[in-house]
Amino acid sequence: MWAIVHKFGSPQWFYRLSCRLEPWCWVLAALSLGAGGVWGLALAPADYQQGESFRIIYVHVPAALLAQSVFIAMALASLVFMVWKIKVADMAAAVMAPFGAAMTFTALFSGAVWGVPTWGTWWVWDARLTSMLILLFLYLGVIALRGAFSSRQSGARAASVLAMVGVINIPIIKYSVEWWYTLHQSATFSLTERPAMPASMWLPLLIMVVGFYSFFAALTLLRVRSEILRREGDKRWVRALKEIPS
Amino acid sequence: MSASDGGALRPPPHGAGRAFIATLSRGLRLAFRRRGEALNPLVFYALVITLFPIGISPDPALLAVIAPGLLWVAALLAALLSLDTLFRGDFEDGSLEQLILAPQPLWTQTLAKVCVHWLMTGLPLALSAPLLATLLALPAGSYAVLTLSLVLGSATLSLVGAIGAALTVGLARGGVLTSLLILPLYIPVLVFGTGAVEAAIAGQSALPYLAILGALLALSLMLAPWAIAASLRISLNG
Numbered sequence: 117m118w119a120i121v122h123k124f125g126s127p128q129w130f131y132r133l134s135c136r137l138e139p140w141c142w143v144l145a146a147l148s149l150g151a152g153g154v155w156g157l158a159l160a161p162a163d164y165q166q167g168e169s170f171r172i173i174y175v176h177v178p179a180a181l182l183a184q185s186v187f188i189a190m191a192l193a194s195l196v197f198m199v200w201k202i203k204v205a206d207m208a209a210a211v212m213a214p215f216g217a218a219m220t221f222t223a224l225f226s227g228a229v230w231g232v233p234t235w236g237t238w239w240v241w242d243a244r245l246t247s248m249l250i251l252l253f254l255y256l257g258v259i260a261l262r263g264a265f266s267s268r269q270s271g272a273r274a275a276s277v278l279a280m281v282g283v284i285n286i287p288i289i290k291y292s293v294e295w296w297y298t299l300h301q302s303a304t305f306s307l308t309e310r311p312a313m314p315a316s317m318w319l320p321l322l323i324m325v326v327g328f329y330s331f332f333a334a335l336t337l338l339r340v341r342s343e344i345l346r347r348e349g350d351k352r353w354v355r356a357l358k359e360i361p362s
Numbered sequence: 363m364s365a366s367d368g369g370a371l372r373p374p375p376h377g378a379g380r381a382f383i384a385t386l387s388r389g390l391r392l393a394f395r396r397r398g399e400a401l402n403p404l405v406f407y408a409l410v411i412t413l414f415p416i417g418i419s420p421d422p423a424l425l426a427v428i429a430p431g432l433l434w435v436a437a438l439l440a441a442l443l444s445l446d447t448l449f450r451g452d453f454e455d456g457s458l459e460q461l462i463l464a465p466q467p468l469w470t471q472t473l474a475k476v477c478v479h480w481l482m483t484g485l486p487l488a489l490s491a492p493l494l495a496t497l498l499a500l501p502a503g504s505y506a507v508l509t510l511s512l513v514l515g516s517a518t519l520s521l522v523g524a525i526g527a528a529l530t531v532g533l534a535r536g537g538v539l540t541s542l543l544i545l546p547l548y549i550p551v552l553v554f555g556t557g558a559v560e561a562a563i564a565g566q567s568a569l570p571y572l573a574i575l576g577a578l579l580a581l582s583l584m585l586a587p588w589a590i591a592a593s594l595r596i597s598l599n600g
Contacts, residue, residue, distance in 0.1 A: 198592075250546045257543040264533050273596040274529045278543060281525055281589055285547050288578070292550035296557070 125202035127344045128353050134337040141334035145327055152323030160317050172230040174321055178328035180223035183251060184286075186216030186332065190258070191283035194276035204340065206272045207347070209279060210262065211339035215332065217255035224248055243297035247290045254282045268347075381466040382474045389478030392451075399447075403440040403483045404490055410436040411494045422499035429498035430559035433508060434515075436494075437487045438548055441516055442541055444483045445523045448475060449531040449594065458531075459598060469587035472594065476524045476587075484516025504562035511558040511568070514575040515551045521579075521586040522547050528593035551578060 123129055156174035163170035190212040196205040227245065228238045239245065258275050265271030348354050393400050414432050415425060452458040452475075461471045491512050492505040500508065526544035530536030558571035 250549060253542070253546045257546065260539055260542055261529060264530070264536070264539055270532070270596055270599060273599075274593065277525075277589060277593050277596065278529060281547070284585065285550070288550045289546070292553040296553040 125196075125200065125204050127204055127207075127348050128351075130204045131341055131344050134341050138334055138337045138341075141330050141337060145330040145334050148323045148327035148330065152320045152327050156320035156324060160320055161314075163317075166234055169230060169233045172226050174324045176223055176226040176230060177321060178325045179219045179226060180248065181325060182328055182332055183216060183220040183223050183248065186212050186219060187251065187255070187279075187286065188283060190216060191279045194279040198273065198276050198280070203347070204344070206276065207340045207343040208336060209276065210272065211336055211343060213255060213259045213262070213275070213279075215335060217252060217259060219332075220248060220252040220255060224252065241297070243294040246297070247293045250289055250293070251286070254286070258282065378466045378470045381464065382470045385461070385471050385474035386477055389475060390481065393478060393482045400482050400486075403444045404486055406443060407436055407440040407487055407490065408494060410439065411497060415498070426499045426501055429495060429500040430504070430508070430556045430563070432498060433491055433495055433500070434512070434552055434555045434559070437491060437512055437516065438519060438552060440487055441483050441519045442523060442544060442548075444479070445527040445540060445544070446537050448479050448524055448527045453531045453597070458594065462595060462598060468591035468594065472524065472528070472590040473587045476520050476590070479524065480517050480520040484520050485513065488512035488516055500559075501563045503565075504559050507562035507568040507572070508559050510572060511555045511575060514572060514579055515555040518551050518575070518579045518582050519548060521582040521590075522551075525586055525589045525593055528590045528597060530597075531594070532597035551575065554578070 152174065157171050160171070162168050190209045193205045193209040193212065196202055197209060224245070227248075231237055231239070258278050261278050262271045262275040265274060345354060345357075411432065414428075418424065418428070449458060452461070462468055464471070488509050491508050495505060495508055523540075523544050526540045526547075527536075529543065530540045533539065554571045554574045558568040558575065561571055562568045
């Protein structure tokens with residue numbers, strides 16, 4: 117059984133698999149981002165309360181979803197790396213961290229842009245905004261810790277431990293911030309009490325979510341492959357790849 | 363295969379409790395030999411608290427409103443600053459390697475180190491907080507809750523902070539990085555710590571908050587020693 121696990125985790129096998137999977141992910145991402153983008157940004161009806169500015173959710177919601185799920189994916193990859201010493205898992209965790217931080221920033225930024233016409237301010241200390249900001253700091257910590265070590269192996273293991281500690285803490289932080297918010301502030305603005313969306317509004321949102329996730333998958337596969345080439349550059353099979361005339 | 367070989371070579375972990383007490387008393391003895399250093403977090407705490415009335419306003423009514431948060435944030439920063447010394451000395455003179463090589467499980471040793479840190483910073487900070495609270499005109503009736511919340515909360519801070527200190531002990535300049543890693547994880551403790559004090563000021567029961575602080579302490583007491591031990595092993599390998 118362990119032989120199978122190690123075979124699946126070997127960089128060479130993963131490189132071949134991702135070569136095959138990646139084009140499909142790109143096609144799915146391009147199709148759904150294109151379709152969802154045009155539908156959501158141009159064809160969907162404007163909100164009767166928020167007008168055109170509600171269309172920011174077609175970027176904001178997928179980014180916010182990814183921001184959280186990328187951290188979980190990163191922590192899972194870290195766990196796999198720490199337990200089974202599978203190098204590919206660490207490479208995946210390494211390339212996921214900047215992407216997750218970028219998505220967290222996108223969610224925060226698009227939320228702020230949406231807040232100006234809707235709430236009349238760039239920032240409120242809302243529970244969700246606050247926990248998103250803390251998530252950004254957690255990402256930055258993982259990235260900074262990995263970069264601080266001169267030995268790649270130590271940096272990888274340290275970042276793995278921190279990602280796992282972080283993922284245990286995320287729900288605690290989330291609930292404590294929610295409690296803090298309900299204590300300290302009366303709800304001046306409400307994110308949650310939106311009128312139920314008609315299908316012409318939420319369908320493009322669903323398509324955009326699929327598009328964001330497939331973009332994430334495609335980009336991760338691409339970046340893991342380049343990470344494999346960089347780290348395994350002296351292996352025989354990588355040199356054999358180079359000899360193929362392009 | 364190699365793991366089972368290592369296990370067979372190792373003597374069974376006898377005397378983990380005695381090793382815990384030995385590390386604890388060694389840490390305390392070292393700390394008492396350098397009393398000046400042990401006072402530094404307390405002086406820092408008092409200094410930071412002094413800065414706020416100067417920077418914001420000496421008005422007691424205003425200070426009373428922000429006092430719970432200030433007292434907690436300043437205590438948190440004082441505990442954070444002292445984390446750098448937690449494993450640094452042992453790392454530099456090689457005794458950390460001896461702790462790792464010792465037959466007793468590493469987490470008991472790390473737990474002892476964290477206990478020393480808490481006894482030398484968290485507990486004194488909690489005990490001196492009421493004194494500083496009078497400077498900030500904290501409303502009467504909340505002093506006991508302030509101390510109690512800091513006693514419980516600072517133990518969690520020491521445990522969680524030690525993970526960050528262990529991760530960065532091998533780095534030449536880990537100080538700022540440690541705070542970047544640890545501060546987001548401190549937020550729940552801060553929320554419920556200040557919540558307890560504010561509930562006491564409002565005349566409500568602070569017990570739910572203290573219970574949650576205790577729960578956070580129990581959780582980190584369970585998980586943190588292993589994370590600290592794993593982090594120390596990583597730091598010493600690289």
